[in-house]
Structure formats: C-alpha cells, structure tokens
Amino acid sequence: MKLDLSGRKALVTGAAQGIGRAIADGLAANGARVIYTDRDAAGAKAAADAATKHPQGHLAFALDVANRQSIADTAKAALDATGGAIDILINNAGIGVKAADRKPADQFPIASWDEMIAIDLTGVFLMTQAIAPAMRARKFGRIVNIASVLGLVPMRLQSSYVAAKAGVVNLTRSTALELAADGILVNGIAPGSTATAGWRSWIHNATSAELDLHARLLSHIPLARPAEPEEIARGALFLADPGNTYITGHILAIDGGWTAGFARDF
Numbered sequence: 519m520k521l522d523l524s525g526r527k528a529l530v531t532g533a534a535q536g537i538g539r540a541i542a543d544g545l546a547a548n549g550a551r552v553i554y555t556d557r558d559a560a561g562a563k564a565a566a567d568a569a570t571k572h573p574q575g576h577l578a579f580a581l582d583v584a585n586r587q588s589i590a591d592t593a594k595a596a597l598d599a600t601g602g603a604i605d606i607l608i609n610n611a612g613i614g615v616k617a618a619d620r621k622p623a624d625q626f627p628i629a630s631w632d633e634m635i636a637i638d639l640t641g642v643f644l645m646t647q648a649i650a651p652a653m654r655a656r657k658f659g660r661i662v663n664i665a666s667v668l669g670l671v672p673m674r675l676q677s678s679y680v681a682a683k684a685g686v687v688n689l690t691r692s693t694a695l696e697l698a699a700d701g702i703l704v705n706g707i708a709p710g711s712t713a714t715a716g717w718r719s720w721i722h723n724a725t726s727a728e729l730d731l732h733a734r735l736l737s738h739i740p741l742a743r744p745a746e747p748e749e750i751a752r753g754a755l756f757l758a759d760p761g762n763t764y765i766t767g768h769i770l771a772i773d774g775g776w777t778a779g780f781a782r783d784f
C-alpha cells in the first residue's frame with residue numbers, strides 16, 4: 519500500500535516486534551516520522567534504527583502501557599520531540615494468556631486477569647488520554663486500536679483476553695463519538711491468528727498437543743492460514759491515513775474470514 523505520510527508523525531506502542539513493528543515500519547516506509555515505543559526499549563531502538571530512513575530520524579522510547587508514570591514520561595518526551603504534533607496513534611501493545619493460565623472464569627488466576635486488563639485495555643485508555651488532548655488542540659488525529667477477533671467472538675478459557683479486547687472494541691467506538699468534532703478519527707483492527715516471530719518460534723517448538731490445537735484453530739479459518747503481520751499493518755495504515763476522512767468508529771476484522779461464519783460443516 520502506497521500512502522503519502524510525509525510530514526506526519528506517528529506513535530506506535532509495542533513497536534519492537536510483531537504486528538506493532540509491521541505497522542510502524544509501514545508508516546515509516548510511507549514517509550512518516552515514527553516514534554517506536556515498547557517496554558522492550560532496546561527492541562524499540564533496534565526497530566527504529568532498521569526502519570526506512572527519515573530526514574529527521576525516527577525516535578524510540580521505553581514505554582510500559584501498564585505504568586502511569588511511564589505513560590506520562592513517554593507522552594511528554596514524544597510530544598516535546600514533535601512540537602506537540604503527533605498525527606497518528608497506534609495502540610497496539612498487548613499480551614496473550616499464558617497456556618498455564620487458560621482456565622474457566624471461575625478458576626481463572628486473578629493476577630493474570632489484572633495484568634491483562636492493565637495492559638490490553640487500560641493501556642489503550644491511558645495512551646488515548648495522554649495523546650488525544652494534543653490532537654484536539656490541532657483539530658486533527660487518527661487513532662487505531664488493535665483489538666482481536668476474540669473481542670468480537672470469544673473463545674473459551676481466555677476470559678481476561680476476550681473481555682479486554684471486547685472492551686477495546688467498544689472503547690474505540692465511544693472514543694470515536696467523543697473525538698469526532700475535533701477532527702480525530704478512531705478505528706480498530708480485529709486481527710485473527712497472526713504469524714509473528716513469537717508465533718513462529720512457538721510453532722517451531724510446539725508440543726504435539728499444541729500442534730493439534732493449532733490445526734483445529736486453522737480449520738476454523740476459511741483462508742486456512744494465519745495472517746502475516748504485514749497483512750494486519752495494511753489495514754491499520756488504511757485507517758491511519760489522513761486520506762481516510764470518513765471512516766470512524768469502525769472495527770476492521772482482518773481474519774481470513776474467521777468472523778464471517780462457520781468454516782466447516784457439522
């Protein structure tokens with residue numbers, strides 16, 4: 519996808535690897551100056567250094583979206599470095615439910631629930647609070663929140679994740695309603711299973727039970743394969759582009775048909 523993002527500044531959370539990095543790299547490849555943020559500060563720096571060059575250079579900051587002080591510090595540094603002119607915010611940072619924690623709601627570990635809600639849901643809310651006022655002041659902004667198909671159609675044994683991502687879906691819509699008058703368009707992406715580097719190393723070392731689970735998962739996807747991170751990034755770029763002037767409050771599923779219906783007969 520070719521866009522003209524020259525002169526635009528974008529901040530991406532969780533940009534050290536995976537989907538966030540693919541989105542950040544896509545923004546950079548289309549001319550934006552990108553602020554790579556991640557709790558993996560070295561990873562964010564390495565990703566920013568490897569991105570398509572920008573005349574002013576990309577930026578990289580440590581950021582833990584579950585830590586209010588970290589958000590305040592990084593938002594200030596990012597806004598100072600850009601003269602308060604962040605055009606695009608991609609709320610991508612997120613975690614999954616560890617295999618050992620996958621239990622029914624009545625047995626689900628509370629610490630695992632709290633960590634998930636703090637990162638995957640409250641992190642999106644707090645980052646929006648930190649950056650949206652500067653967008654309001656300039657009467658321009660594009661915010662893209664990375665949810666999940668599991669925020670639209672839940673799966674068993676992952677109550678923290680399905681609740682957090684469903685929260686992101688409706689938070690995206692309500693934020694779109696609230697910020698529309700100030701020229702800020704807010705949309706979400708619901709990726710299906712995506713073949714990030716983490717996923718590749720997991721599948722490489724997976725036990726036979728995990729491989730079996732994965733085969734069953736793929737059987738539910740009409741396109742019968744996971745997405746590449748760049749396929750998710752393509753949708754995020756489309757929604758983040760200033761050329762998107764009339765889509766707001768929308769959740770774009772990029773899921774190989776996962777949420778279209780049942781991919782197999784009964």
Ligand SMILES: NC(=O)c1ccc[n+]([C@@H]2O[C@H](COP(=O)([O-])OP(=O)(O)OC[C@H]3O[C@@H](n4cnc5c(N)ncnc54)[C@H](O)[C@@H]3O)[C@@H](O)[C@H]2O)c1
Nearest residue numbers: 532534535536537557581582583610611612666709711712
């Ligand atoms: N990969 C998938 O199959 C899939 C499917 C649906 C949705 N998603 C969503 O896409 C987003 C990215 O997932 P991914 O697969 O690329 O994951 P990933 O684990 O490859 O990358 C996530 C990045 O976020 C960072 N991160 C984690 N917690 C953070 C925190 N508290 N503060 C700042 N950074 C933090 C990590 O350091 C990492 O660099 C997540 O929100 C995830 O829920 C992924």
